[in-house]
Amino acid sequence: MINSENAVLEARDVTIRYGGHAAVKNVNLSIYEKKITAIIGPSGCGKSTLLRSLNRMNDFIDHVTQDGEILYRDTNLYDEGVDPVEVRLHMGMVFQRPNPFPKSIFRNVAWGPTINGLPGDINLRVERALKQAALWEEVKDRLDDSALNLSGGQQQRLCIARALAMEPEVILMDEPCSALDPVSTARIEDLLFELKQNYTIVIVTHNMQQASRVSDYTAFMESGALIEYGDTDQVFTRPKQKRTEDYVTGRFG
Amino acid sequence: MKISPSTNGDSLGHRSASLRRRHVVASLFKALCIGFTLFAVSVLGLLIAQVGADGLPWLDAQFLNNFPSRFPEKAGVKSALYGTLWVVSLTALIALPMGVLAAIYLEDYAPASRLTRVIEINIANLAGVPSIVYGILGLAIFVRFFGLERSVLAGAMTMSLLILPVIIISSKEAIRAVPSSIRLAAYAVGATQWQVVRSHVLPAAIPGILTGVILALSRAIGETAPLIMIGALTYVAFTPEGPMDEFTALPIQIFNWASRPQAEFHELAAAGIIVLLAVLLTMNALAVLIRYKGTQK
Amino acid sequence: MTLLAASKYRWGEAILRQLFFVCAFISVLTTVIVIGILAVETSSFFEEVSVTDFLFGTEWRPLLEPKAYGILPLLGGTMLIVVGSSIVALPVGLACAVYLSEYASDRARNIIKPVLEVLAGIPTVVYGYFAISFVTPGLRLVFDDVQIFNAASAAIVVGVMVLPMVASLCDDALRSVPSSLREGAYSVGATSYEVTARVVVPAALSGIFAAFVLAVSRAIGETMAVTLAAGATPNLTLNPLESIQTMTAYIVQVSLGDTPSGGLAYKTLFAVASVLFTITLVMNLLANKVMRKYQEVYE
Numbered sequence: 024m025i026n027s028e029n030a031v032l033e034a035r036d037v038t039i040r041y042g043g044h045a046a047v048k049n050v051n052l053s054i055y056e057k058k059i060t061a062i063i064g065p066s067g068c069g070k071s072t073l074l075r076s077l078n079r080m081n082d083f084i085d086h087v088t089q090d091g092e093i094l095y096r097d098t099n100l101y102d103e104g105v106d107p108v109e110v111r112l113h114m115g116m117v118f119q120r121p122n123p124f125p126k127s128i129f130r131n132v133a134w135g136p137t138i139n140g141l142p143g144d145i146n147l148r149v150e151r152a153l154k155q156a157a158l159w160e161e162v163k164d165r166l167d168d169s170a171l172n173l174s175g176g177q178q179q180r181l182c183i184a185r186a187l188a189m190e191p192e193v194i195l196m197d198e199p200c201s202a203l204d205p206v207s208t209a210r211i212e213d214l215l216f217e218l219k220q221n222y223t224i225v226i227v228t229h230n231m232q233q234a235s236r237v238s239d240y241t242a243f244m245e246s247g248a249l250i251e252y253g254d255t256d257q258v259f260t261r262p263k264q265k266r267t268e269d270y271v272t273g274r275f276g
Numbered sequence: 277m278k279i280s281p282s283t284n285g286d287s288l289g290h291r292s293a294s295l296r297r298r299h300v301v302a303s304l305f306k307a308l309c310i311g312f313t314l315f316a317v318s319v320l321g322l323l324i325a326q327v328g329a330d331g332l333p334w335l336d337a338q339f340l341n342n343f344p345s346r347f348p349e350k351a352g353v354k355s356a357l358y359g360t361l362w363v364v365s366l367t368a369l370i371a372l373p374m375g376v377l378a379a380i381y382l383e384d385y386a387p388a389s390r391l392t393r394v395i396e397i398n399i400a401n402l403a404g405v406p407s408i409v410y411g412i413l414g415l416a417i418f419v420r421f422f423g424l425e426r427s428v429l430a431g432a433m434t435m436s437l438l439i440l441p442v443i444i445i446s447s448k449e450a451i452r453a454v455p456s457s458i459r460l461a462a463y464a465v466g467a468t469q470w471q472v473v474r475s476h477v478l479p480a481a482i483p484g485i486l487t488g489v490i491l492a493l494s495r496a497i498g499e500t501a502p503l504i505m506i507g508a509l510t511y512v513a514f515t516p517e518g519p520m521d522e523f524t525a526l527p528i529q530i531f532n533w534a535s536r537p538q539a540e541f542h543e544l545a546a547a548g549i550i551v552l553l554a555v556l557l558t559m560n561a562l563a564v565l566i567r568y569k570g571t572q573k
Numbered sequence: 574m575t576l577l578a579a580s581k582y583r584w585g586e587a588i589l590r591q592l593f594f595v596c597a598f599i600s601v602l603t604t605v606i607v608i609g610i611l612a613v614e615t616s617s618f619f620e621e622v623s624v625t626d627f628l629f630g631t632e633w634r635p636l637l638e639p640k641a642y643g644i645l646p647l648l649g650g651t652m653l654i655v656v657g658s659s660i661v662a663l664p665v666g667l668a669c670a671v672y673l674s675e676y677a678s679d680r681a682r683n684i685i686k687p688v689l690e691v692l693a694g695i696p697t698v699v700y701g702y703f704a705i706s707f708v709t710p711g712l713r714l715v716f717d718d719v720q721i722f723n724a725a726s727a728a729i730v731v732g733v734m735v736l737p738m739v740a741s742l743c744d745d746a747l748r749s750v751p752s753s754l755r756e757g758a759y760s761v762g763a764t765s766y767e768v769t770a771r772v773v774v775p776a777a778l779s780g781i782f783a784a785f786v787l788a789v790s791r792a793i794g795e796t797m798a799v800t801l802a803a804g805a806t807p808n809l810t811l812n813p814l815e816s817i818q819t820m821t822a823y824i825v826q827v828s829l830g831d832t833p834s835g836g837l838a839y840k841t842l843f844a845v846a847s848v849l850f851t852i853t854l855v856m857n858l859l860a861n862k863v864m865r866k867y868q869e870v871y872e
Contacts, residue, residue, distance in 0.1 A: 078760065080756065083755075083756070083759070085678075085679075106299075108298075108299070108762050108763065108764055109295060109762070111759065111761065112762040115760065115761070116756075116760040118753060118756060118757065118760075120753060122751070122753040122754055122756065122757040123757070124754065124757065124758065125754075125775070126775075134758075134761065134772075135763070138762075138767050138771070139294075139761075139762055182757065185757070185761060186760070186761070189761050189762065298766070298767070299764060301764070301766050302764040302765045302767075305766040305769070306672075306765065306766075308668060309668045309669070309676060310672055310676070312664070312668035312672070313668065313669045313672045313673070313685060315665060316669055316689065316692065316733075316737070316740070319733050320688060323699070323700075323707075326703060326706055326707045327702070327703070330706060373596075374599065375596075377592065377593045377597075378593065378597040378599070378600070380593055381590070381594055381596065381597045382597055385590050385593055385594075386594075394601060395598065395601055397858070398600045398603075398604050399597075400860075400861055401604065401854055401857040402600055402604060403787070403857075404787060404790035404791075404794075404853045404856065405607070405794070405850060405853055406790075406794020406795075406796065406821060407794060407796065408796050408821050408824050408825070409607060409611075409849065409850050411828075412607075412610065412611075412824075412842075412846055413603070413606065413607050413610065416606075417606065440599070440600070440603075444597075453749075468583075468586055469586060470586055470589055491690070491693065491694065494693075494694040495694070495696075497696065498695070498696020498697060498698065498699070499696070500696070500796070500797045501796040501797060501824075501825060504828055505824075505828050527696050527698045527797070530699070530702070531797060531800075534698070534702050534705065534801055535801065542702075545702055546702065546706075549698075549702060552696060552699070553699070556691075556696075557691065559694075560690055560691055560694050563690065564686075564687045568683070
């Protein structure tokens with residue numbers, strides 16, 4: 024059962040508006056340590072917006088207003104004194120489409136740690152991150168090659184390595200497999216099981232099979248509201264809300 | 277080997293010691309960029325102020341309607357203004373279609389062959405060739421070889437050659453900026469190449485193309501050197517009636533007046549500049565409008 | 574669509590394709606003719622003046638006795654203008670572009686971009702006028718030995734003239750960098766400076782470099798502002814406060830004057846134009862080569 028003592032992140036009454044339209048309405052959600060939490064729902068239900076609010080990526084969008092609190096351990100991430108750059112040192116992000124830098128494979132992974140002056144040997148750090156992302160074997164002999172020469176699946180794993188190299192506590196993933204073929208998708212899903220042992224993962228996905236396979240907890244959103252949130256098993260097999268049941272059985276969306 | 281994430285004592289756990297310094301650097305950098313931009317803008321203000329102060333007193337209906345004269349009080353820009361309008365219109369007629377069609381070819385039709393590479397390199401090079409070299413070309417080809425003498429047509433053809441590379445390059449950029457997904461979608465529903473270009477690529481690229489063309493024409497209006505080379509006379513007391521007539525142009529008249537030692541002629545030059553800038557401002561306003569409307573979609 | 578109509582389409586397509594090709598091919602034709610004309614007249618010039626005298630001579634006096642045909646003073650004059658204008662145009666232009674694409678609000682952009690476009694559209698002769706009426710007097714207030722015609726004045730206004738082009742091209746280059754790249758950089762805990770200067774600008778480098786090269790080319794070929802402001806005295810010097818003559822200004826001088834066509838003095842025009850053309854050609858080839866090396870594809 025859900026135990027709020029292990030909550031790493033907590034969204035309390037979060038409402039996010041673009042201009043007049045509310046993309047996220049009064050969401051209360053807890054993310055638990057070293058678990059994979061999936062957020063599912065039809066297109067436009069606000070799941071990406073919610074995810075991006077966790078690492079203050081919505082700061083870059085004009086005309087966004089937000090009510091409520093997002094607590095990381097005990098600090099509201101949107102408090103006055105909180106530095107958004109610092110927030111992102113604790114939350115890594117992997118995006119929908121692979122977005123490696125037009126630099127070498129090595130530089131892609133090393134860049135974040137280098138500018139932040141993270142301790143330790145950078146070569147070791149890069150190697151560990153690439154191994155964790157299950158990419159090391161494929162690139163270890165060509166670390167100076169351009170990252171853009173990699174395939175889509177490889178690029179996405181590189182982006183995962185890039186996030187891992189920062190040793191964040193939480194990894195936020197915004198539909199990371201939606202631009203990939205099934206084989207690459209499967210590889211990344213396998214990766215998630217490994218990563219879960221050390222990282223807290225929040226994954227937004229519109230692929231229900233993925234959510235049910237991979238996650239421990241599932242949150243279902245619709246039109247900005249959180250309809251249901253619980254154990255993945257329970258949400259998919261014995262959903263408490265009718266809307267949830269309709270969605271997971273494929274009646275819409 | 278697994279890494280365990282670091283969780284320090286307090287909730288956000290400072291992980292990067294240098295954050296404050298980095299934020300200062302970021303602010304300074306932003307301020308620098310803003311400062312330089314303000315500098316650029318203020319130069320424009322200075323320039324306009326200078327030209328206005330010198331030239332406005334001389335700007336009246338008489339100035340616009342008179343022909344050049346030895347006497348500053350009687351001098352005017354009529355022949356120069358008409359000459360400029362003639363040349364620019366003809367140049368647009370010649371250069372725009374050629375340039376856009378060439379750009380279409382290079383972006384959508386050309387195979388990745390050696391010849392295509394040669395053409396593209398050529399165009400890139402020609403864009404960087406000084407305008408005065410085009411003047412030499414115009415003199416040799418249009419004035420002498422084609423026997424057009426110092427006519428509006430010779431001037432327009434010389435100018436067309438001058439701005440053609442620029443038009444091609446900016447049109448290419450505009451066409452290239454149209455995502456290939458649009459083209460692919462159109463091909464996928466069975467359109468021919470020209471249909472794809474005409475109905476999907478060109479409309480999307482038109483704002484960029486037009487902006488580039490108008491900027492290129494603006495450059496043409498202000499170009500003096502090539503027209504000097506083909507012999508556009510500096511003392512012309514008539515307006516052109518046809519493409520084969522002789523002509524003068526605003527920038528040449530301005531140059532002529534500015535080169536003279538007397539202060540009155542300098543001020544006349546300033547007045548001529550105001551007229552020239554007015555023409556250009558109209559054209560640029562048009563370009564901005566088109567670009568604005570283009571990005572509205 | 575019936576098969577008949579389909580083949581008619583293919584016919585029309587083929588004709589269009591040929592038409593487009595011709596338009597593009599004209600560029601090659603232009604280059605060939607330019608090179609031809611310059612080559613013919615220049616080799617005629619070299620029948621009377623030796624190549625070494627021309628390329629390495631430090632005196633240029635083709636119209637008066639004692640005659641001298643060394644191009645270095647003209648080259649030096651042009652280079653002074655190029656260096657001076659680059660110092661103004663390149664950093665400022667790039668900074669403007671960075672501001673416009675990374676920091677400016679939409680409203681600020683909609684004001685400043687048109688302003689820069691206006692600046693870009695101002696003809697060179699106007700900048701020449703600005704040089705003699707504002708910059709030179711200004712310089713004379715600050716420095717002591719500024720001559721009435723001087724290189725610095727011309728270099729400054731040429732820099733301002735070229736700046737908007739640099740800004741505009743760099744802005745286009747920066748904006749073509751996808752925002753997902755910026756997001757990726759921010760997501761690993763980078764400040765706006767780091768994202769802009771270490772990720773976005775490097776990603777746009779080919780476009781930026783192309784902008785710089787085009788700017789330098791423009792400066793080299795700039796004619797009217799230097800003719801009005803820099804002077805007509807061939808003078809090999811490093812001092813920007815002196816009067817000089819650029820290659821372009823010399824060409825104008827010859828064509829405005831009464832030099833009889835066919836004579837040696839007249840042919841100097843083509844010889845100088847050849848040097849001018851060669852330099853810009855070499856620069857452009859270099860720029861293209863570098864661009865291709867750094868080309869990245871985003872779609």
